[in-house]
Amino acid sequence: MGRRLLMLGPPGAGKGTQAEMLCRAIGIPHVSTGVMLRDHVERGTELGTRAKEIMDAGDLVPDDIVIAMVEERLAAEDAACGFLLDGFPRTRPQAEALVEVLGPERALEAVVNLEAPDREVVERILSRGRSDDTEEAVRTRIAVYLEQTAPLIEYYETAGLLTRVDGVGEIDEVLARVVAVLAA
Numbered sequence: 001m002g003r004r005l006l007m008l009g010p011p012g013a014g015k016g017t018q019a020e021m022l023c024r025a026i027g028i029p030h031v032s033t034g035v036m037l038r039d040h041v042e043r044g045t046e047l048g049t050r051a052k053e054i055m056d057a058g059d060l061v062p063d064d065i066v067i068a069m070v071e072e073r074l075a076a077e078d079a080a081c082g083f084l085l086d087g088f089p090r091t092r093p094q095a096e097a098l099v100e101v102l103g104p105e106r107a108l109e110a111v112v113n114l115e116a117p118d119r120e121v122v123e124r125i126l127s128r129g130r131s132d133d134t135e136e137a138v139r140t141r142i143a144v145y146l147e148q149t150a151p152l153i154e155y156y157e158t159a160g161l162l163t164r165v166d167g168v169g170e171i172d173e174v175l176a177r178v179v180a181v182l183a184a
């Protein structure tokens with residue numbers, strides 16, 4: 001099983017939950033830009049102060065900021081033997097920067113696209129109650145996803161890295177599907 005992984009999927013597909021469980025199961029760090037950004041907001045850092053408004057509106061934090069954050073995280077020792085990226089890349093420039101950050105030796109080994117139908121994702125998000133989960137922010141996040149992030153599915157398909165997993169079902173059931181496609 002590859003240990004340099006990426007999980008893609010629409011907001012509310014259950015990416016974060018699956019990513020966390022998979023990382024625990026196979027012992028690799030979970031690198032989530034959403035978690036990292038929310039941590040900055042909580043700690044009240046300069047970056048967090050800048051990012052909060054953008055996140056609450058459902059928009060994307062500028063590429064240079066998240067790219068620098070991920071580059072620093074992937075340079076840490078625990079990420080040397082593997083990692084699972086979650087929520088990054090979200091744009092084509094971020095995907096291209098990732099290729100540079102990883103270099104040929106540490107290139108991605110697999111990309112899992114977690115699929116879920118629209119009605120399912122909106123329902124899941126609205127039941128979560130995060131500060132960026134207002135109806136308007138959710139609508140913006142879905143629009144931003146469709147315009148900027150969904151094209152990455154084709155990008156990774158062309159690169160021969162993409163596998164699709166049905167994200168509808170019990171958490172354990174979906175995790176078993178993810179593990180199965182990665183082991184195949």
Ligand code: ADP
Nearest residue numbers: 011012033034054055059060061066087088090
């Ligand atoms: P979800 O899993 O619900 O889609 P995340 O936790 O991944 O949400 O991200 C929450 C918010 O953090 C995003 O709506 C965006 O504002 C910001 N964010 C996270 N990752 C990125 C990224 N790679 N590029 C730009 N903004 C990001």
